[in-house]
Amino acid sequence: MSGAQEATVLLTNVRPWGGAASDILIEGGVIAAVEPHDPARPAPAPAPADGETIDGRGLLALPGLVNAHAHLDKSWWGREWVPYGGEATTQGRIAHERAHRDELGIPSPDSTLQLLRALVAQGTTAFRSHVDVDLGVGLRGIAVVREAVAALGVPVALEIVAFPQDGVLRRPGVLELLDRAAAEGADHIGGLDPALIDRDPVGQLDALFEIADRRGVGLDIHLHEGGELGAFEYDLILERTRALGLAGRVNVAHGFAIGDLPPARQRALVEELREAGVSITTVAPINASRLPLADLRAAGVPVGLGTDGIRDLWGPYGDGDLLRLATRLAQLSGARRDEELTDVVRLATSDAAGFVGRPVHDLVAGAPADVVLVDAQNVPEALVLAPERELVLAAGVRVV
Numbered sequence: 001m002s003g004a005q006e007a008t009v010l011l012t013n014v015r016p017w018g019g020a021a022s023d024i025l026i027e028g029g030v031i032a033a034v035e036p037h038d039p040a041r042p043a044p045a046p047a048p049a050d051g052e053t054i055d056g057r058g059l060l061a062l063p064g065l066v067n068a069h070a071h072l073d074k075s076w077w078g079r080e081w082v083p084y085g086g087e088a089t090t091q092g093r094i095a096h097e098r099a100h101r102d103e104l105g106i107p108s109p110d111s112t113l114q115l116l117r118a119l120v121a122q123g124t125t126a127f128r129s130h131v132d133v134d135l136g137v138g139l140r141g142i143a144v145v146r147e148a149v150a151a152l153g154v155p156v157a158l159e160i161v162a163f164p165q166d167g168v169l170r171r172p173g174v175l176e177l178l179d180r181a182a183a184e185g186a187d188h189i190g191g192l193d194p195a196l197i198d199r200d201p202v203g204q205l206d207a208l209f210e211i212a213d214r215r216g217v218g219l220d221i222h223l224h225e226g227g228e229l230g231a232f233e234y235d236l237i238l239e240r241t242r243a244l245g246l247a248g249r250v251n252v253a254h255g256f257a258i259g260d261l262p263p264a265r266q267r268a269l270v271e272e273l274r275e276a277g278v279s280i281t282t283v284a285p286i287n288a289s290r291l292p293l294a295d296l297r298a299a300g301v302p303v304g305l306g307t308d309g310i311r312d313l314w315g316p317y318g319d320g321d322l323l324r325l326a327t328r329l330a331q332l333s334g335a336r337r338d339e340e341l342t343d344v345v346r347l348a349t350s351d352a353a354g355f356v357g358r359p360v361h362d363l364v365a366g367a368p369a370d371v372v373l374v375d376a377q378n379v380p381e382a383l384v385l386a387p388e389r390e391l392v393l394a395a396g397v398r399v400v
């Protein structure tokens with residue numbers, strides 16, 4: 001990893017979104033211009049101005065990948081293999097994690113840094129990370145993740161969700177921790193299965209919305225609960241979002257219940273999400289009800305893609321490659337046509353800007369210079385092959 005955010009970088013002969021060969025001029029970490037490729041274009045001044053020219057060799061250029069649902073604090077990435085243990089239920093995973101994380105030194109800046117290095121090398125340049133906040137770790141996990149991102153030395157975008165993984169109302173003191181996290185700069189507060197974990201969906205959601213409204217932060221709620229129970233919780237979330245005027249600031253993570261509903265109710269819920277300004281994030285699970293992805297996208301409901309936890313006490317899976325995960329989402333969604341495949345890449349890049357607090361995240365002037373180059377004919381092929389990342393720039397800084 002090298003370079004400096006202040007430098008002028010000329011990235012020549014790349015094909016943004018598979019289009020015509022172009023030159024991308026980057027100044028101060030931001031895309032200053034995208035122009036037709038001109039082999040005679042003068043290179044930016046070298047030292048002492050520190051300008052750099054990078055030959056893009058005609059490769060396909062995409063915006064940096066956006067991981068809209070990560071758990072950067074939980075992983076044992078880079079350490080000796082940790083075998084899976086404990087029960088496979090949500091409560092079983094919570095208990096197993098709380099019983100064993102201390103002996104593994106989780107959360108630790110070192111593990112988070114090693115994980116981040118791997119993710120960034122695969123082209124992810126912006127993250128929304130849930131970070132556990134509970135009576136055991138307090139707010140230490142948030143400090144750990146911020147420390148690791150600072151140590152990374154690469155200007156990635158990071159939004160923090162203070163996440164009450166161990167429950168809210170059932171653990172007196174957690175609401176106060178969430179309130180403090182929000183006061184101290186967390187971008188969002190989280191929630192978790194308000195019925196099955198806290199056995200009080202109205203109570204948990206009322207308490208979370210009260211903090212979000214008062215502190216002016218977003219809400220990002222893990223909702224694994226399916227069927228009618230999950231549908232009821234969607235209703236509670238929509239009702240509170242409307243009542244408090246929090247359109248654009250509330251996200252449902254997973255939200256499997258929408259996939260369980262019969263078609264007419266599913267369509268009605270999609271419309272309500274659009275109207276209330278509630279987004280959804282998915283981790284493209286292979287063993288859960290399918291999101292109505294095409295309907296959500298057609299309605300304009302923001303849908304983000306994330307890795308969820310990667311190699312942690314919840315499970316051994318995950319390589320962190322968000323482009324490969326986008327391939328899986330496309331397959332699960334039945335995407336086959338070029339425009340459908342391209343749409344999934346947009347979902348995982350430019351269309352995810354809002355999940356990381358950016359007004360624009362694309363290969364256009366004024367956007368942060370987050371660029372990924374791959375060897376592919378076009379965007380559909382890039383999605384299907386998820387080829388090696390030939391170059392990754394984060395805010396103009398070369399990562400790979």
Ligand SMILES: [Zn+2]
Pocket residue numbers: 069071130222253308309
């Ligand atoms: Zn999660």
